[in-house]
Amino acid sequence: MIEPTDPRLSVIGTGYLGTTHAACMAELGFDVVGVDVDPVRISSLAAGETPFFEPGLEALVRKNLESHRLRFTTSVADAAATADVHFICVGTPQLPGANTADMRHVDAAFTGLLRSGIRPGALIVGKSTVPVGTAMRLARRLDSEAPGVELAWNPEFLREGFTIDDTLRPSRLVFGLRPEPARAQLAEALLRRVYATLINAGVPVVVTDYPTAELVKLASNAFLATKISFINAMAEICEATGGDVTAMSTAMSYDSRIGGQFLHAGLGFGGGCLPKDIRAFQARADELGVGQALGFLAEVDAVNSRRRAKTVSLAIQLLGGMVAGKKIAVLGAAFKPNSDDIRDSPALDVAGALHRAGAVVTVYDPAAIPNCRAAHPQLTYADNAVLAAAGADILLHLTEWSEFRELDPTVLAPVVASRIVVDGRNALDPAAWRAAGWAYHALGRPA
Known part of the structure; x- marks a missing residue:
């Protein structure tokens, strides 16, 4: 049961991730405000209409609008004044003409909160997929511009088509926290209050540092993309030899070390996550001087295109x-x-x-x-x-x-x-x- 003393939440960004997160947090009983710079999108959401197709989401939005636990606004100042925990859920698309992630939306969301009078004691929680090092960079901004405001990184692991289930019944929760123990404990305690229902239901929690939390999402997407491209590379071999890749993948899947998930040959992956995330991961590794560690991802991408x-x-x-x-x-x-x-x-x-x-x-x-x-x-x-x-x-x-x-x-x-x-x-x-x-x-x- 959510108590009156429980934190009020804001969700900055109302795409697939943000709208789902806002609706699901309201479903858990929190007071939630969703924020976006697009007035047309906000108007649609306030009317209970989602601007994209996701099974069950529109009904969940309407249910929680009617309960008055969920509302939408274009005012970041409104969110800053009323919420205790702010989830940044904006997109990080591929930068035009480059493989790196476009961080303008994350930086704008962060700046908007700081300029709107975010209260000391508030917690900003990043959920967007970002290059490793982003959280520490933003934390340093907080230290100089908004002392008393904390930052945690809590990556999302959503699958389009299953976002509600993945939010309310996630495979795991990852909390990336500051290196200073006292400040990390405050942020962790607040996150555990937000996710108490899920944690009490047995969802595993991994508490770690900023870079590890950022890397978990990137590594997970890179692994899934690699597995898909691996079986599609085997399809290329089958096409040259007369083999059957479906029989091959079935036989491989019985090995518990391999498993059958994402071992399904076909046209390959697409969407707004896997392709741009593996490219941005490679680009960041190059910047860090360890590009050779992720050199194989170029072939993963190439197999997918082929x-x-x-x-x-x-x-x-x-x-x-x-x-x-x-x-x-x-x-x-x-x-x-x-x-x-x-x-x-x-x-x-x-x-x-x-x-x-x-x-x-x-x-x-x-x-x-x-x-x-x-x-x-x-x-x-x-x-x-x-x-x-x-x-x-x-x-x-x-x-x-x-x-x-x-x-x-x-x-x-x-x-x-x-x-x-x-x-x-x-x-x-x-x-x-x-x-x-x-x-x-x-x-x-x-x-």
Whole structure:
């Protein structure tokens, strides 16, 4: 039970991370104010409308708006005056023209709090993914500009499509604290009050220093990207030898030291985290003079890019080498299922490349079409899979939505011009599609 003496919270930034964190903290019973510089976004959130698709989040926002535990504002001064703990949840995109992280939003959020009269005794908690060394740099600013305000780093480990569960039932909590024991203890005690419900439910807590907390997130993303690219590199070997990468990964997964998670060959990773995070990690290592330690991440990135190019070349090959004027149906546009996020989407990369080669590309996605229309108006869009497939010379399955996995290939067969399917995610049932008269092709598997 949250008591009147429990801390009031602010969340700076209302993207996937910030909106989810604000709604979930309110669900735990805290008074929470979400802050963003975008008045249109704040107006939508205040009306109970999330500006992006995330399963269950809009309902959770509305529930906690109605309970008056959650509100949204554009005023950082409001947050500074009313909250005791401030979570920085802004984005750190890749800097244009470079591999480094763009820290402008983090620095602006931090500066905004300091200039708005943040109270002594308050705690700023960084959740954004940042280059190692950021927390210590910001802590030094506090020492000179806002003595009495503490800083902790509490990285997020969210998966789009599962953000609510990952916030309310996380695999672990990491608290990065100052090296001075007395000040670290104050920050830790306040964080433990905020996360008491989760900690009492058995969520592990790792208490560490600033750089380790920053590195945990970067290392985790680098490891996941490496595992995905490893099995996709094995798919390249299978394509050259006639092996089956799905059987290979299944056999490997029985080894408990390896496991099966993220060992699924296909089109590769995308989105707003893994690609830019591994590049920023490499760039920071170079700055620190230890770039050779992360040299392998360049090949991880390269393998990922090659899978997209391979899918394009496979489609062109299956069309007889002539793609101009051909009708291509693309199932999937978001970078992953259960999301409308199209940032660095492998599916849209493939669709765009085939369009530039002269194909007529029609895309369907259960959630991402509005974002696609705005970002890629040159493509054609359909309202469902059957309409996308109408008259198609080839069908490409590029985002593994359950809707696509459950498609009946006999329903699509009569509407296409040619029964050729490329399963870019190795998620369809080859036997079912072949039984329906389709020529089934997938990455890393024999035809």
